[in-house]
Amino acid sequence: MTEKVGVTSYDVARRAGVSQSAVSRAFRQGASVAPATRARIVEAAQALGYEPNAIAQGLITKRSNLVAIIISNLTNLYYPEVLAELTQRLSQHGVRVLLFSLAAESDVEEVLGQVWRYRVDGAIVAARLSTEQLSAFANRGVPLVLYNRIGEGVPVASVCCDSDLGERALVDGLVQAGHRRFGIIGGPADSYVGEERANAAINRLAHHGLKAEFVRGQFDYESGGEGLKTLMARTDNQLDALICVNDLMAIGAMDTARNIIGRKVPGELSITGFDGVSPATWEAYQLTTIRQPVRRMTQAAVAMLLERIESPDISPEQRVFAGELLSGRSARLL
């Protein structure tokens, strides 16, 4: 078993006493090779430590078996799970993952350049793309599936978690439980889900004839606490319900409410989140939130992408999944 560098199909062919074509065929499904020949070849390959060169394969077949995954902030606590799921599912289908992690949104353009260069078979993107960038995928014929965002202005395949349904469940529950002074901590203005969720909450509150104070956060723990303080100041400490557009900010707000401001949660202040990250279920928080069905969403994203790799002309489709209401102990509902 002398594994060595640069073993090619010719080396294997020589050792097995066949032609290079035969070696190629021996490694491909359903090719015409006599069982005995294939056995000899496989044996020779094993002896030499041969593995087909995926680069060369990609060049000639025009299939790299590579899929780009572009994620903006991996540290979001929500994405790692998504990434792991996506990677493993894609692996099962013989597709490798080329990972691009954006430090800043402005890096997208550069990243896309690399995506084109590697001739990926498709891409799953959880980052903001401009209309031009979206069209670039179409023009280059690279199948694309957006994760938790939709193609603004351009029809693109995407999977999302339903913001309206989710926030409606939370708002309705809070209103029915008697809350009246609402605060909302949104995300950065350029975040799709941030705006979606905030608007969903605002609209549903309006439906009940209620208004809410609104501040923006950065989706992180600190934003939650700061947002809460700001809202408290603005409302003369009268806030009795706080809707955060993600869990991390809700957690930050809970900690600040309990340990800094000295408000009982949920006794004096109800707090809700969105995502259903693992810390949300920790004993200290028991957050009332909407859990995104990550398994189903990743499964859908992968399925949609693979479909489109096989048949590039499938029309765009949006799959919107309802989240699950996790009734924790951070909010009085119903």
Place this chain on the structure above:
Amino acid sequence: MTEKVGVTSYDVARRAGVSQSAVSRAFRQGASVAPATRARIVEAAQALGYEPNAIAQGLITKRSNLVAIIISNLTNLYYPEVLAELTQRLSQHGVRVLLFSLAAESDVEEVLGQVWRYRVDGAIVAARLSTEQLSAFANRGVPLVLYNRIGEGVPVASVCCDSDLGERALVDGLVQAGHRRFGIIGGPADSYVGEERANAAINRLAHHGLKAEFVRGQFDYESGGEGLKTLMARTDNQLDALICVNDLMAIGAMDTARNIIGRKVPGELSITGFDGVSPATWEAYQLTTIRQPVRRMTQAAVAMLLERIESPDISPEQRVFAGELLSGRSARLL
């Protein structure tokens, strides 16, 4: 700007009225091309939406500019940060990341097959590799850097966080503060850092003439609570210090101690962790732990790998970084 599929250097050459060689040179650093010619070529390339085919480049130059990152459990809360850092640093050096996320350790063998096929320039691995697997990297001439583990039996480049120093600081602090009944929650038996840290703690306790009760966990939140309960049962509830080999278990233990068992932390029970993940600093926990210098460690891993890609014969090196003691409020120290 008609971006289209399959634009090759020949297309660009034709449009710019030059040869394919010229196009190739125009896109390479320091090649001999007249500025005017290069400008014409770049313009033509832009007009056609040409991007050099990295696959073809890889085939001929034998440099894929691809690095494999193999991580066992991405959901560990500690790894996402590491992954994001590694990816971004590698990107800055023009290297792309081929991500492999293991669902089970047994998948390693299959993953390695893919790693060979893609002719990656190197690999960073945070997963358990057998001696044979380690040698396979050497035999195939693929530079390898291990993250938070060392090559057992084989000399391999690696970066680690010092378990001895870290646990020593924690143990010494706890002992000096008067703790005597110790419990340790370790990791799975096949985890390198788990064993390292547990042993480090046990040895340091022995140095003080103390023993500790020991149970194993799975590095997750639940393990912390369960481990604590088990230890409490074993020690007749006399435990006064709990050392967890990672933060997540420490957090789980804190929640269980406070909310289930009804023990004051740190009043009646001191708890320590290891890693310095972000939830450790949350207001609700303020965990006393050892923070791994992630930035320096990832920086080192990337530097070591790139060095070895440039000069494959550089000898193995271990870089061990001291962690930083985060004195939180989960333990009485000194």
Place this chain on the structure above:
DNA sequence: AACGGAAATGACTGCGAATGCAAAGGCGAA
């Protein structure tokens, strides 16, 4: 105007595997 040397450019080959096509081999039936 002629020359020399450096810079710029193009023709050509090869990286490693896949595949169309033609040739060879195997086997059963007549």
Place this chain on the structure above:
DNA sequence: TTCGCCTTTGCATTCGCAGTCATTTCCGTT
């Protein structure tokens, strides 16, 4: 034994680009 058909096999070509080598162009010199 011969024919015909199907399965195996090999040859030759191709994918897109880098890099070698030979050729041409361009300048400054004398």
